[in-house]
Amino acid sequence: MAPFDDSTEGPMKHFVTSIIAVLAISLPAAAQNPAEREQDRWKLSDLYASPAAFNDDMAKVEQQLAQFGQCKGHLGESAQRLRECFDIQSELYKRFYRMVVFAYETHSEDTGVAASLEQRQRVTVLGSKLSEAGAFVSPEILKVGKARIDGFFRQEPKLAAYRHPLDDILRTAPHTLDDQGEAILAAFSLSSGAADSAFEILTNADMPWNTVKLADGKEVKVDESAYSHYRETENRDDRRRIHEALFSKFKEFERTLGVTYYANLKEDTVYAKVRKYPDSFSRAMDGNNLPLAVYDQLVKTANDTLPTLHRYFKLRGRILGIPDMRYYDISPPIVKGIDRKYPIDEGVQIMLEAVKPLGPEYVAAMTKGIKDRWMDVYPRPRKLSGAHAFGAAYDVHPFLMMNYTENYNSVSTLAHEWGHAMHSYLSNKGQPYPTANYATFVAEIASTANEAFLLEHMLKIAKDDDERLLYLGSALENLRGTFYRQVMLAEFEREAHARVDKGEAMTGEKFTKVYSEIIRKYHGDAQGVVKIDDLYTIDWARIPHFYRSFYVFQYATSISAGSLFAERILKGEPGAREKYLKLLSSGGSDYPYELVKAAGVDLATPDPYRAVATQMDRIMDRIEAILARRGK
Ligand SMILES: [Zn+2]
Numbered sequence: 302m303a304p305f306d307d308s309t310e311g312p313m314k315h316f317v318t319s320i321i322a323v324l325a326i327s328l329p330a331a332a333q334n335p336a337e338r339e340q341d342r343w344k345l346s347d348l349y350a351s352p353a354a355f356n357d358d359m360a361k362v363e364q365q366l367a368q369f370g371q372c373k374g375h376l377g378e379s380a381q382r383l384r385e386c387f388d389i390q391s392e393l394y395k396r397f398y399r400m401v402v403f404a405y406e407t408h409s410e411d412t413g414v415a416a417s418l419e420q421r422q423r424v425t426v427l428g429s430k431l432s433e434a435g436a437f438v439s440p441e442i443l444k445v446g447k448a449r450i451d452g453f454f455r456q457e458p459k460l461a462a463y464r465h466p467l468d469d470i471l472r473t474a475p476h477t478l479d480d481q482g483e484a485i486l487a488a489f490s491l492s493s494g495a496a497d498s499a500f501e502i503l504t505n506a507d508m509p510w511n512t513v514k515l516a517d518g519k520e521v522k523v524d525e526s527a528y529s530h531y532r533e534t535e536n537r538d539d540r541r542r543i544h545e546a547l548f549s550k551f552k553e554f555e556r557t558l559g560v561t562y563y564a565n566l567k568e569d570t571v572y573a574k575v576r577k578y579p580d581s582f583s584r585a586m587d588g589n590n591l592p593l594a595v596y597d598q599l600v601k602t603a604n605d606t607l608p609t610l611h612r613y614f615k616l617r618g619r620i621l622g623i624p625d626m627r628y629y630d631i632s633p634p635i636v637k638g639i640d641r642k643y644p645i646d647e648g649v650q651i652m653l654e655a656v657k658p659l660g661p662e663y664v665a666a667m668t669k670g671i672k673d674r675w676m677d678v679y680p681r682p683r684k685l686s687g688a689h690a691f692g693a694a695y696d697v698h699p700f701l702m703m704n705y706t707e708n709y710n711s712v713s714t715l716a717h718e719w720g721h722a723m724h725s726y727l728s729n730k731g732q733p734y735p736t737a738n739y740a741t742f743v744a745e746i747a748s749t750a751n752e753a754f755l756l757e758h759m760l761k762i763a764k765d766d767d768e769r770l771l772y773l774g775s776a777l778e779n780l781r782g783t784f785y786r787q788v789m790l791a792e793f794e795r796e797a798h799a800r801v802d803k804g805e806a807m808t809g810e811k812f813t814k815v816y817s818e819i820i821r822k823y824h825g826d827a828q829g830v831v832k833i834d835d836l837y838t839i840d841w842a843r844i845p846h847f848y849r850s851f852y853v854f855q856y857a858t859s860i861s862a863g864s865l866f867a868e869r870i871l872k873g874e875p876g877a878r879e880k881y882l883k884l885l886s887s888g889g890s891d892y893p894y895e896l897v898k899a900a901g902v903d904l905a906t907p908d909p910y911r912a913v914a915t916q917m918d919r920i921m922d923r924i925e926a927i928l929a930r931r932g933k
Contacts, residue, residue, distance in 0.1 A: 334679040334680065334681075335644065335645075335679075337678075337679055339674075340674065341645065341677070341678040341679060342674065342677055342678075343406070343410075343674050343675060343676055343677040343700055343701070343702075344673070344674040344675075345403060345406055345407060345410075345700070347697050347698065348399055348402060348403040348406075348694055348697055349399075349403050355400065355403060355420075358396050358399065358400055359400065359423070359427070361396060362393060362396055362397055362400070362427060362431075365389055365392060365393050365396075366393065366430065366431070366434055368389055369386070369389045369390055369393060369434055369435075370434060372385075372386035372389070372390075373437045373441070374437075374441070376438070376441045376442060376445060377441070377444070377445035377449060379453075379456075380452075380453035380454075380456040380457035380460060381456075381457055383450075383453055383457075383460065384457050384459050384460050384463075387460075387463050387735070390435060390438070391734050391735050393431060394431065394734075395695050395696070395734050397424075397427060397428065397431055398693040398694060398695065399693075399694045399695070399696075399697060400424050400427070401424050401428070401693060402691050402693050402694040402697075402700060403420075403694075404417070404420045404421045404423070404424040405421060405424075405691065406691060406700050406702065407420065408420075408421050408685070409677075409684065409685040409689075409702050410677055410681075410684055410685075410702070411681075411683050411684065412683050412684070412685055413683040436487070438470075439470050439473070439477070440477065440480070440483060442467065442470045442471065443470065443471065443473075443474050443477055447471050447474075450467060450471065462733040462734075462735050462736065463735055465736055465889070465890055465891055466735055466736070469590070469892075472590065473587075475577065476576040476577055476578065476584075476587070477576075478575070478576075482575070486572075486575065493568055495564070496561040496562070496564035496565040496568070496848065497561075497565060497848040499561050500558065500561045500562075500565075500845065500848055501845070501848075503554070503557070503558075503561075504525070504843070504845070508524070508550060508554070509550075510522050510523055510524045510546075510547075510550060511523050511546040511547070511549065511550050512546075513542045513543060513545075513546045515531075515534075515536070515539045515542065515543075516536050516538060516539055521543070523543055523546035523547045523550075524547075525547070525843070527543075528543060528544075528547045531543040532544065532629065532632040532633075533632045533633050533634060534633065535633060535637060537623070537629075537630070540629045540630070540632075540633065541627070541629050543629075544628065544629040544837070545836065548836050548837055548839055548840070549836060551839045551840075551842045551843055552836060552839045554842070555809035555810065555813060555839060555842060556808070556809045556810075557809070558809055558842040559807065559808045559809020559810065559811070559812055559842075560808075560809070562797070562807075562809075562812060562841075562842070562847060562848075563801065563806075563807045563808070563812075565847070565848055565850070566581070566797060566798055566801040566807070566850075567801060569581040569584070569585075569798060569801075569850050570798075570801050570802050572584065573802065580798070580799065580802045581798040581801075581802055581850065581851075582596070582795055582798055582799070582802075582851065585850055585851035586851070589740055589741075589742050589892065589893055589894070590892040590894065591742065591892075591893070591894050592894060592905045594905035594906075595858060595894065595904045595905050596791070596795070596851075596854055598904075598905055598906060598907050598910065599788060599791070599854060599857055599858060599861075599904075599910055600788055600791060600792050600795070601907070602907040602910035602911055602914075603784070603785060603788040603789075603792075603857070603910060604822075605907075606910070606911065606913075606914035607822070607823065607825070609914040609917050609918055610781065610785045610823065610825075610917075611825040611828065611830045612918070612921060613777060613781060613917060613921060614626055614631070614824065614825065614830050614831050615830060616921055616924065616925070617630070617631070617635060618630070619928075620635045620924075620928070621633065621635065625832065626830065626831045626832070627831065627832055627834065628824070628831060628832075628833055628834065628837040630831070631781075631831070632778075634771075634774060634775070634778075635770065635774040636767060636770045636771050636774055639709075639767055639768065639771050641708075641709065641768060641771075642707045642708070643707055643708070643709065643711065643712050644707055645678050645679075645705055645707070648705070648707075648711065648712045648715050649671055649715070651712060651755070651758065651759070651762075652667075652712070652715055652716045652719060652751075652755065653667060653668060654758055655716060655751070655754045655755045655757070655758035655759075656716075656719075656751060656754050658754060658870050658871055658878070659754070659870065659878060659881075659882065660878060660882070663723065663882065666723065666726060666727075667719060667723060670698065670699070670719075670722065670723075670726065673698070675698055675699055675700055675701055675722065676700075676701040676702075676703060677700075677701070677702050677703065678703050678705045679703075679704070679705055680704040680705070680706065684702075684704065685702065686704060687704065688701075688702060688703045688704060688714050688717075688718050689701070689702050689718065690702075690718045690719075690721035690722040690725065692721065692722060692724070692725020692726065692728075692729065693725075693738070695729050695734050695737055696729075698726065699721070699722035699723075699725045699726055699729075700722075701718045701719065701721075701722050703715060703718065709759075709771060709772070709775065710775070712755070713752055713755060713775065713779075716751040716752055716754070716755040717748040717749070717751060717752055718748070719751060720747040720748035720749070720750060720751035720752070721744070721747060721748050723747060723885065724739065724744075724746075724747035724748075724885050725739075727882070727885040727886040728885065728886060728887065728888035728889075729888075730886065731886030731887065731888065732886070732887070732888040732889075732890055736888050736889050736890040737888040737889070738888060738889050739887075739888050739889050739893070740889055740892075740893040741852075741855055742855050742858065742859075742893035742894070743859070743862075743884070743893045743896060743897060744855075744859065745855070745856060745859030745860065745863065746859050746862045746863045746866065746884075746897070747863070747885055748863070749783070749859055749860040749863030749864060750863035750864070750866050750867040750881075751867075752776075752779065752863075753863065753864050753867035753868070753871075754867055754870075754871070756772055756773075756776045757867075757871055759772040760772055760773070760923075766927045766930065766931070769923070769927060770924065770927060773920050773923055773924050773927075774924070776920055777917060777920050777921070777924075780860065780864075780913060780916065780917050780920075781917075783856050783857065783860040784856075784857045784860055784861065784910075784913050785823060786823075787853045787854060787856040787857040788854065788857045789819055789820065789823045790841075790844060790846070790847075790853045791851075791853050791854035791857065792819055793815060793816050793819050793841060794847060794850065794851065794853065795851075796815055796819075797812060797815060798850065798851075800815075809842065812841055812842070813838050813839055813841070813842075814838075816838055816839075816840065816841040817833070817835070817838035820833055820837065820838060820840060821833050821838075857910075858904050858909075860913065861902075861904070861909040861910050861912065861913050862897055862902045862904060862909055864912060864913060864916055865902050865908075865909045865912045866881045866884075866900070866901075866902065868912065868916070869881075869901070876901075877901065880899070880900040880901050881900055881901075883899075883900065884896055884897065884899070884900035
């Protein structure tokens with residue numbers, strides 16, 4: 302996180318971007334774990350050895366806040382004064398994030414403790430105080446102006462650490478209003494975000510979910526979490542029933558969800574207009590200084606390579622024995638009944654072997670992190686679900702929370718989360734605090750690259766074709782979900798924004814119409830690849846990420862870059878490994894597009910996106926070869 306609040310409209314976004322999670326894949330926490338050893342629990346005491354130590358830091362932050370308050374109106378006084386003020390702010394955030402990690406992870410390991418919930422709330426309150434206190438920085442820097450700041454750099458060499466963050470503020474000058482304008486915008490920001498909250502409450506709490514009876518007589522209330530579990534079920538009739546139950550409920554609320562989404566889009570339109578951007582899309586891309594071509598090339602190349610996606614759907618149909626693929630046939634695994642277990646020590650060993658192409662130093666650092674207990678391994682009652690890595694405690698180390706269940710999915714998640722953790726570790730090691738935090742745009746590169754390394758390794762050590770099919774099938778489905786599905790959502794999102802920017806009044810029904818064309822195109826409905834029944838064109842209404850506008854495309858760009866880096870390193874391309882490791886150490890020292898480009902992948906060209914399709918084709922070649930061996 303840069304020590305600057307760089308987003309007038311969303312001061313708390315730091316919280317969201319610095320904790321990187323994979324949503325719950327494996328279900329209940331009550332599974333029978335192997336006996337937990339000390340080694341399997343993380344060491345939160347590395348952050349604070351006692352509650353008193355945490356409270357001491359809280360007091361220090363309050364004290365520094367007062368000190369920082371005196372900077373207001375004085376940033377332009379001298380180079381030295383500017384540097385001192387930034388140092389204080391930097392210290393403030395560094396200390397604050399150590400507290401955030403402690404409060405959040407104490408809560409993650411046991412969500413049922415009231416005291417830790419209270420601690421989290423205290424930290425949240427402190428966070429808003431911090432961003433309020435720093436609100437003057439950007440407007441004041443803009444007033445000081447580029448010419449004077451450039452002079453400061455010459456006078457005070459220690460300002461160098463702030464060069465990029467300062468540049469990032471200065472470049473927004475054309476989109477910053479005068480004092481009065483900014484004050485009005487700040488006041489209105491209080492009333493924004495209502496659409497998002499309404500969506501969240503409706504879909505998480507208030508929705509009267511349908512209940513269905515499955516073939517075995519079991520009754521299931523189909524909410525999103527039951528859906529994500531049962532959509533993989535083997536029985537096709539059950540799958541259909543589960544899908545119909547979920548999507549018909551969303552269809553009932555088409556009108557309401559149309560209103561909430563339309564409201565969200567209108568808000569973006571207004572901000573784009575007053576901040577003098579040609580449209581919502583340009584404003585969103587400008588947040589990270591991304592070339593518009595990144596989005597354009599991504600969507601175009603995904604469309605150009607749709608035959609690869611269609612090949613996958615057809616292959617799926619062939620393996621599952623379904624000649625008439627429907628929307629509810631996309632999720633079940635293509636191999637069943639593989640019970641191979643990977644106890645944690647073996648999982649760790651596999652991962653360490655898999656990332657060997659990254660070099661001995663990388664492997665050594667990872668080994669040390671495991672030994673030093675950065676990770677909490679097993680599910681427990683009341684532990685937070687899913688898995689995540691949190692690397693914001695700059696001078697401590699990253700923390701990883703797993704819910705390891707010994708299946709292959711767990712091993713894959715392990716490699717993914719350690720990818721995040723190592724990215725944070727290397728950036729924190731390689732950068733001064735002000736530029737240590739990396740942007741969301743690059744956040745999923747290291748994690749997806751590690752998954753690619755893992756796949757190669759698993760294929761090498763697989764004992765038989767069944768095992769091979771498991772790894773290939775899971776990699777393929779992962780690429781579909783992270784690349785094609787996210788680009789499909791991104792394409793819809795851009796069209797929806799464009800219409801509202803142009804002043805078109807949108808309704809739930811109209812959103813469905815726009816979406817139906819896109820979802821049918823991606824699934825090859827017209828060519829008879831996957832038939833999309835009308836009911837499933839309401840899919841857009843379910844997507845929480847649409848309330849973080851222009852966010853989902855970054856999954857697709859990240860996995861494209863990650864796979865391409867992994868491929869080049871595995872091939873032993875000269876310099877590939879060094880450039881990649883340099884990217885992982887460069888945090889937020891430059892704009893994320895530039896950092897990735899310097900490492901050898903230009904995300905504003907079709908190449909990285911073509912590489913995803915090529916990779917999927919190669920995986921399918923391997924699957925077909927196995928099927929051929931079996932005479933299928
Ligand atoms: Zn991730």
